[in-house]
Amino acid sequence: MGKRVIVVGGDAAGMSAASQARRANPGLEVVVLERGHHVSYGACGIPALIAGDIAAPEALVALTPPAVAARGIELRTDCEVVELRPAARQVVVRGGGTWRYDYLVLATGAAAVRPAWAGENPANVVTVRSLQDGIDLRRWVDSAGGRRAVVIGAGPLGLELAEALARRGVDVSLVARAKQLLSGFEAPDVEAVTAALTAVGVRPLLGRTVASLRCAAGRVAAVVTDQGEVGADLVVLALGVRPASELAARAGLPLGAAGGLVVNDRMRTATPGVFAAGDCVEVPHVVTGERVFAPLALTANRTGRVAGDNLAADSLGRASSQRFRGTAGSLIAQVAGFTIAGVGLNAAQATAAGFTVAVLSREYHSRAAYYPGGRPLRLRIVVDRHTRRLLGAQMVGEEGVAGRIDVFAAALHGRLTVDDVYHLDLPYSPPYGPVYDPVIDICGRASLEL
Ligand SMILES: Cc1cc2nc3c(=O)[nH]c(=O)nc-3n(C[C@H](O)[C@H](O)[C@H](O)COP(=O)(O)OP(=O)(O)OC[C@H]3O[C@@H](n4cnc5c(N)ncnc54)[C@H](O)[C@@H]3O)c2cc1C
Structure with a gap:
């Protein structure tokens, strides 16, 4: 076998990096270590899964394990990397096993923001980040369980989830501190969206600050805001995401101002042999040139591909033509x-x-x-x-x-x-x-x- 590539994280960025590395140098041994059960899925389709527009979660999976194997990639799911040892070119997985690498790609993604008031683990306070989160929420909607959901956060994801739940007959309150939906937009531009969302059954409770959650028997019964309580059978936190960069930071890799890993336009970190891609890195903004955290699907896929191509070229002793040219923070969403x-x-x-x-x-x-x-x-x-x-x-x-x-x-x-x-x-x-x-x-x- 030739040189070994270890990829940590098997979704958009990780699987793009793995696939491109193998395409560009079939002599590489490529191993993807993923802590969850699922790899290479379209998280962006989760609201449609919850709404029932997409019948089954399998439809969101781009690459099944056999398809990954057919690309010559070794996949280990339920395999969490808990430590990086860059000096020894090793990673340590939960349970104690170690893997040696010649090239490492960190594609650990982003983590949902969970404020302190959300508590550690109340069963009915959820975030929607992974396919498994989507499957669990869909199961809750499909079951005859609770019927009142409080979605906290009025960004694109909060709105998509609130609409999806309302369309399934759930009584949905949308709580946000901002006085309008989509605070990045100007208020007059989103007035009609607010009305349309209300018409599909979502109750916008805007300009409210969440103080705490009121629990009974280990479950949240109500969201306590500065303007009273909102009863809840389920609380969905949609308060944004942050780069999942702790693993790398613990190994001494530098982070930027937004908390993402620092990489160059070839997705190389300053640590020899280590690349990083996707939601865990900071990328330059095409307008300002500043490094920003832009957790978006195309950027994740593209930076993964750039990382894979560059490490493969390096392994062949040449330079890749692939460089990441920056993000415009481009977003689009369908709401009501x-x-x-x-x-x-x-x-x-x-x-x-x-x-x-x-x-x-x-x-x-x-x-x-x-x-x-x-x-x-x-x-x-x-x-x-x-x-x-x-x-x-x-x-x-x-x-x-x-x-x-x-x-x-x-x-x-x-x-x-x-x-x-x-x-x-x-x-x-x-x-x-x-x-x-x-x-x-x-x-x-x-x-x-x-
Ligand atoms: C519900 C939802 C809707 C979205 N809608 C859109 C949209 O419409 N448009 C858009 O542009 N973007 C959207 N996004 C964002 C987009 O999905 C992300 O930008 C993209 O998935 C990022 O890919 P990634 O591979 O960098 O990270 P992730 O998808 O977060 O994958 C990281 C992977 O790494 C694994 N991992 C983390 N740490 C470890 C470890 N220590 N060991 C092993 N494995 C580990 C995780 O389990 C995970 O599978 C949406 C996201 C969600 C959740």
């Missing part, structure tokens, strides 16, 4: 019939980053005005007044968001100005938009007004 999407910086983030910001916002139609079936589309762009460069865009609507937001993501990567985007030749036909598409129109207005 609306699509919400954002790329780059919002106005507050751009101002905090030191830009002199101009914001343009406007309501458009998703189709030509005369063409039947069009829906309102809210669009907001953030522009650097000095250079006229686009810094970010946000869009909310019932149709025509996906696709249009992609133009802005491309513009951010290309460092395009509003003038550049105004002059793009985007395709036109009435069912898809006005002749001056909203993307072109808003940049045209900026081009003329700024």
